[in-house]
Each structure stands twice: as structure tokens, then as C-alpha cells.
Amino acid sequence: MDNTTSPLYIYNSLSGKKEAFKPLNPPFVGLYTCGPTVYSDVHLGNVRTFLTFDVVFRYLSYLGYKVRYVRNITDVGHLLGDAAEGEDRIEKRAKLEKLEPMEIVQKYTNGFHDTIAAFNLIPPSIEPTATGHIVEQIEMVQRILDNGYAYIVNGSVYFDVKKYAEQHKYGELSGRKIEEQLEQTRENLEGGDEKRFFADFAIWKKASPETIMKWNSPWGEGVPGWHLECSVMSTKYLGKEFDIHGGGMDLKFPHHECEIAQSVGADGVNPVKYWMHGNMLTVNGTKMSKSLDNSFLPHELISGSHPLLDKGYSAMTTRFFFLQANYRSTVDFSNEALLAAEKGYKRLMAAIKTLDNIRASDSSSVDVNKLIGDCRNSMNDDFNTPVTIAHLFDGVKMINSVADGKNTLNQPDLDRLRTHYQDFVFDILGLKDEDDAGESNVTLLDDVMHIVLDLRNQSKQNKDWATADFIRDELKKLHISIKDSKESSTWEYED
RNA sequence: GGUUCCGUGGCCGAGCGGCUAGGCAGUGGUCUGCAAAACCAUCUACAGCGGUUCGAAUCCGCUCGGAACCUCCA
Incomplete structure (x- = not known):
């Protein structure tokens, strides 16, 4: 690599600033992303977040880091609400579809894998499940209890946020102050809540007799709290302190905030060095979400069957469309934007084909090294894919003008340029030429x-x-x- | 109500104190048997009002509009 390239900077949600990336144990990098709760189909908003961290994974690998990428599957413990009568999402769905809970888990895990494969996401290094780590979760609850940051009520264990906040910074990630929130939510404290304090959250939840998925614990039969599994699985595979934790913006609070509290409460270690949050996909300016019923399912997009679309758009067009926006900005879905992305994507692919057919000259009239440096610098600036794509289009112009005989490339530059497009377009941005995809003949x-x-x-x-x-x-x-x-x-x- | 973020040309979307972002669409050329593609050139901008500065889309304040989170969410 040439030394004109800047170091990698990552926007850390914890500090609100771009920080130079310094791995804890180079060349190894630990990357954790909150995966899906497999109780229904993933929609395109979910896909966008996983895509963001797919590119992070790819780029870190390109830089030569040995990345261990962990992305979990939540297959139990994600309750609807935190109240005593909270029901597990998966069990609820199982009743609805008249299936075993684990059939629901398998069905939607398969669907998730198929979907992200269609968008050309690389599978993570480890994909742990919550049900596979019940023992570790019980152990973590015990450590939190032992350290005095939790209390037991009727077979459930709650994290004692008030006590934790006296000694630690609860709310440091989301910029929240407990005192401020207390006043607004006073009415929420009414009723027979088991929690001592409104901000407390369940780390172990007693299971009702009719619950199918439940486990024995020192506190009776129950299920682990939702926030707990990520704390357990991230630190189990990446260490008590690891490099990068990613997820959607909507998980920042309470989920990620609780993860920090749990790790500090159990082991006294702030687990994550760099927090990264991807922004939301919106439809007509409003967040795409399952509960708002404005979701686009991947197949509705690809087939064009969604009522808001004029036609279908391929998975790679969509991938390209997402990458044309910064991961920290919201992206709004529209026909026009998708159509523009489709044409741009095809133009890029056409230029890469042209690049294959270019013949070398004795000398170069264009600056290939500058282009390569520009792409690296923009990716090093917090994975700025839109600017990187802009540079790649400068390269498209370069390629086409050479093909047109208006500029020239010598053999070393031509080789460099071909390698560069292979690296950036296919390996880092993870695009692929759909004309060739899956065609054996x-x-x-x-x-x-x-x-x-x-x-x-x-x-x-x-x-x-x-x-x-x-x-x-x-x-x-x-x-x-x-x-x-x-x-x-x-x-x-x-x- | 609290916290945070955003408002850029016909559309999408970068930039974050001085230098053409880029894509799509449009216009005028070049090339071509014709068409397409490509190449060259080119038109539309920074929500509004004030302030700081030699200089502001970029910093500060206010106004208007929108979003996310505030214990369901990627």
C-alpha cells in the first residue's frame, strides 16, 4: 500500500466523533453485530443494517486484518414488552402458525440466510444462537447478582439500574440521563410491576407454565432476557473487551445501553471500543418497521409486487442503491431513486467489462494511482461508500475514454486498475455482475x-x-x- | 414534553470554512449506414432570517419543516 493513504477512521457512537481505528490485538479484529430475531421475515431495513456491517467486515479484511465476525441469531428471549405477562415473540408466532417454536426459528433462520445470500453478504465467522448459550447466560446473571447489580422477584431477575447508575455511567451511549427520564415516565410506574425502578430490565424472566421454551436455573424455570444474549455471545467469542459492535440505530437504546451495563455489572469491563450504528431505511420519510406495517420484503422488491413500486429491482441494484448513501444517514425508498441506481449500477458493470477488453499502450495518460488512493481514503473515512462510488465513476470515465482512444494506459497501470476494480467493486462493496450470476452456460x-x-x-x-x-x-x-x-x-x- | 439528528439543484445523494462531488434525468455537440453505447461541453443548489469571518452549504443564534429514540423494532 502506498503511504499517501490515510489511516482508517471510524465514527464511534460512544464519543460522537470519528476516531482513528486501533485494534486491541492487531492484526486481529473482533466485530459483533446484533442479528435478527427469527420470528418473521427480515425486511429491507434489516437487510440494510446487515449490509453495512458486511462492508465493514469486507473492508477490514481488505486492509489485512484477521477479522472474527460474530452475528447472533435471537431464537428465544425477545419478549413483547418487559412486563410480567410479556410473551416471547417466537412463541407467539408459533401459536399463530400452529408450529413448534423451534420450527419457527428454523423457518425464519433459513429465510434470513437465503435473503442475505441473495444480497451477497458474506456469512459471519460465528453465528451463535441464544438457545445455544443458556448456560453462559445463567452464569452471567449470577455474576451480576453476585456483584449486587441485580435482584430477584418471583423467580425473575432484574438489573438494578438505579444502583448501577450510582457507580457507573448508565446512559453514556445514548446520551440519556436517568433523572430526566424519571419525570416523564412516572405514570408507567403504576400497576403491579415487579421492577423496583422504571429503568430496570429483566435479565432472567420467570416462565409461565404454558411456555414451551424454558430452562431450569437457580431462580426456577425461565428464559434469559433479550439484552443478555448479546453480552454473553459477544464476549464469549471476542473477549471481555473487543473492537467493534454494530447494530441498527434503534437498538442504541435500550438494547446496547443495557449490554454495556450488563458487562460492566458482571465483569467490570466496558466491553466495546467502537460502537457503530446504522441508520434507518424509510418509506415516505417514515421508518420501515414491522409494527408500522410499511415493510418491504426482499421478494416484493425484486419482483416489483409491492404496491409502491412500478417494477422490480434486483438484489444488486438494491445493494448499490444502499451503498450510494452513507450508512449513518437515513435512506428513503422511491421508484425514481431505485431506477437511477439501477442505471448507474449497470453503467459501472459495463465499464468493468470494457476494462477487460482494453489493450495496453506504451504509456499512461491518466493517473491510476490517484484513483486508487482516492478510493482508499474515502473508505478510510468511516467507510464512506458513496464517495468511494463517486471515485469509481471517475474511473468509469477513465476506462471509457481509454476504450474510446482518447486516453491511454500502460500495462502496469492497466493491471493495477483491473485489480483495483476487482478489489473495490466486487470484494469490498460486494457487488457482482448479475448477468453472470448463477449461469452455468x-x-x-x-x-x-x-x-x-x-x-x-x-x-x-x-x-x-x-x-x-x-x-x-x-x-x-x-x-x-x-x-x-x-x-x-x-x-x-x-x- | 425530553434527548439526538436532518432540511443541498427535476430526483437520489456527498461535502462540514476558500478548490467541478458522483449517479439518474435534461440540453448542445462528436462518433455511427441507422440505433444503442461511449466521448466532449453544458443548465438547474445549498429551508428562511440574522450573526461571526477577508470569505459560510459548511461555524453560532432564532424561525419554519421533517425524522429517530424515550424500554416492541435493524
Whole structure:
């Protein structure tokens, strides 16, 4: 790597500033992201968050770090509300679909995997489940109890936020002050709540007799609290203190705040060095969320069956669309924006194909190293993918002008440029050329098209325009478009 | 109500004190048997009002509008 490149900076939600990234144990990096609760289909807002951290994972790997990426599956313990009668989301869904809770878990875990694979996300290094770590969760509850930061009521264990806040900074991540909140939520304290203090949260919840998924514990049969599993699984696989924790903005409070409190309460260690939060996907300016019933499911987007869409957009178009915005900004869904992204994405892919066919010259009239440096610098600036894409389009212009004979590239620069596009477009941004995707007979088609184009060029040389146009028009009906240049003709499949 | 964030050209979306962001759409050329693509050139901006500064989309204040969180959410 050249030394003109800046170091990596990450926007840390904890400090509200971009900070130079310094791993705790280089070259190793621990990255944890809150995964889905598998009680229903993931929607595109969920996909966006996982995509954000997919790019983080990819880029850190590109920089040479040995990244252990942990993303959990919440398959128990995510209760609807924190009240005594709180019901597990998965059990509720199981009743609705008349299935075993673990059938629900399997069904939606499979769906989740299929979906993120379609968007070309790399699977994490470890994908632990909450049900697989009940023992560790019980142990952590015990440590918190032993340290005096929790209390037992009727077989449930609650985290004692008031006591914790006397000795530690509760609210440091979300910028919340307990005293301020107390006044607003006084009415919430009414009723037969088991909690001593409104901000307390369950770390172990007593299970009702009819609950199917429950485990024995020192406090009786129950389930672990939702916040607990992430504390347990992140530190189990990444250490009591690890580098990066990611998740959606909406998890910042209370979920992530509680994670910090639990780790500090149990082990006295602030677990995370860099907190990263991805912003929300919105529809008509409002957050996409399951409870608001404004979700786009991936298949509704791809098929175009969603009522707000004019047509379908591919997974890669969507990926590109998301990456054209900063992960810390909201993104709003609209036909026009998606259509623009689709065209831009295709133009980028077309240029990469062009790059394959460029012939080297003796010298270069364009600055390839600057382009490479620009891309690295923008990614180093808190994974700024929109600016990186802008630089890649500068490169598109460069590639096309070389192909057009207006500029030149020597062999070393050409090789560098090809490597650069491979690295940034495919490996880091994680895009792929959908024309080729999943086609086993692509090379055959390519060879056949080569013959067809040869025939057509012969017709053109003989000024047999009728034949030339016939070939082009008939191919057009098969969604294959021909592009003529001075030297040769190329083809492209359009859906 | 509290906390935080945002308002950029026809649309999307960067920038965060002086230097063309970029994509899509539009306009005018070049190329071409025609078409498409490509190339070159080019038009639309920083919500409003004040302030700081030699200089502000960028910093500060106010006003208007929108969003997220405040124990369901990626």
C-alpha cells in the first residue's frame, strides 16, 4: 500500500466523533453485530443494517486484518414488552402458525440466510444462537447478582439500574440521563410491576407454565432476557473487551445501553471500543418497521409486487442503491431513486467489462494511482461508500475514454486498475455482475454470441444492413442488446 | 414534553470554512449506414432570517419543516 493513504477512521457512537481505528490485538479484529430475531421475515431495513456491517467486515479484511465476525441469531428471549405477562415473540408466532417454536426459528433462520445470500453478504465467522448459550447466560446473571447489580422477584431477575447508575455511567451511549427520564415516565410506574425502578430490565424472566421454551436455573424455570444474549455471545467469542459492535440505530437504546451495563455489572469491563450504528431505511420519510406495517420484503422488491413500486429491482441494484448513501444517514425508498441506481449500477458493470477488453499502450495518460488512493481514503473515512462510488465513476470515465482512444494506459497501470476494480467493486462493496450470476452456460453463450457478432460484422462489411439489423432486432427480442464501436461489437443481457 | 439528528439543484445523494462531488434525468455537440453505447461541453443548489469571518452549504443564534429514540423494532 502506498503511504499517501490515510489511516482508517471510524465514527464511534460512544464519543460522537470519528476516531482513528486501533485494534486491541492487531492484526486481529473482533466485530459483533446484533442479528435478527427469527420470528418473521427480515425486511429491507434489516437487510440494510446487515449490509453495512458486511462492508465493514469486507473492508477490514481488505486492509489485512484477521477479522472474527460474530452475528447472533435471537431464537428465544425477545419478549413483547418487559412486563410480567410479556410473551416471547417466537412463541407467539408459533401459536399463530400452529408450529413448534423451534420450527419457527428454523423457518425464519433459513429465510434470513437465503435473503442475505441473495444480497451477497458474506456469512459471519460465528453465528451463535441464544438457545445455544443458556448456560453462559445463567452464569452471567449470577455474576451480576453476585456483584449486587441485580435482584430477584418471583423467580425473575432484574438489573438494578438505579444502583448501577450510582457507580457507573448508565446512559453514556445514548446520551440519556436517568433523572430526566424519571419525570416523564412516572405514570408507567403504576400497576403491579415487579421492577423496583422504571429503568430496570429483566435479565432472567420467570416462565409461565404454558411456555414451551424454558430452562431450569437457580431462580426456577425461565428464559434469559433479550439484552443478555448479546453480552454473553459477544464476549464469549471476542473477549471481555473487543473492537467493534454494530447494530441498527434503534437498538442504541435500550438494547446496547443495557449490554454495556450488563458487562460492566458482571465483569467490570466496558466491553466495546467502537460502537457503530446504522441508520434507518424509510418509506415516505417514515421508518420501515414491522409494527408500522410499511415493510418491504426482499421478494416484493425484486419482483416489483409491492404496491409502491412500478417494477422490480434486483438484489444488486438494491445493494448499490444502499451503498450510494452513507450508512449513518437515513435512506428513503422511491421508484425514481431505485431506477437511477439501477442505471448507474449497470453503467459501472459495463465499464468493468470494457476494462477487460482494453489493450495496453506504451504509456499512461491518466493517473491510476490517484484513483486508487482516492478510493482508499474515502473508505478510510468511516467507510464512506458513496464517495468511494463517486471515485469509481471517475474511473468509469477513465476506462471509457481509454476504450474510446482518447486516453491511454500502460500495462502496469492497466493491471493495477483491473485489480483495483476487482478489489473495490466486487470484494469490498460486494457487488457482482448479475448477468453472470448463477449461469452455468455463460461461457457457452459468450462463445455463441461471438460467432453471431462475427457474422453480423461480415454483413456490415458487405453493407448488408438488412441482415445486420435483422440480427440485432431479433437479439433485442431476447433482451440481448448490441453495442457497436469502431473496433468491434459487444453485447449485453438486459432484464 | 425530553434527548439526538436532518432540511443541498427535476430526483437520489456527498461535502462540514476558500478548490467541478458522483449517479439518474435534461440540453448542445462528436462518433455511427441507422440505433444503442461511449466521448466532449453544458443548465438547474445549498429551508428562511440574522450573526461571526477577508470569505459560510459548511461555524453560532432564532424561525419554519421533517425524522429517530424515550424500554416492541435493524
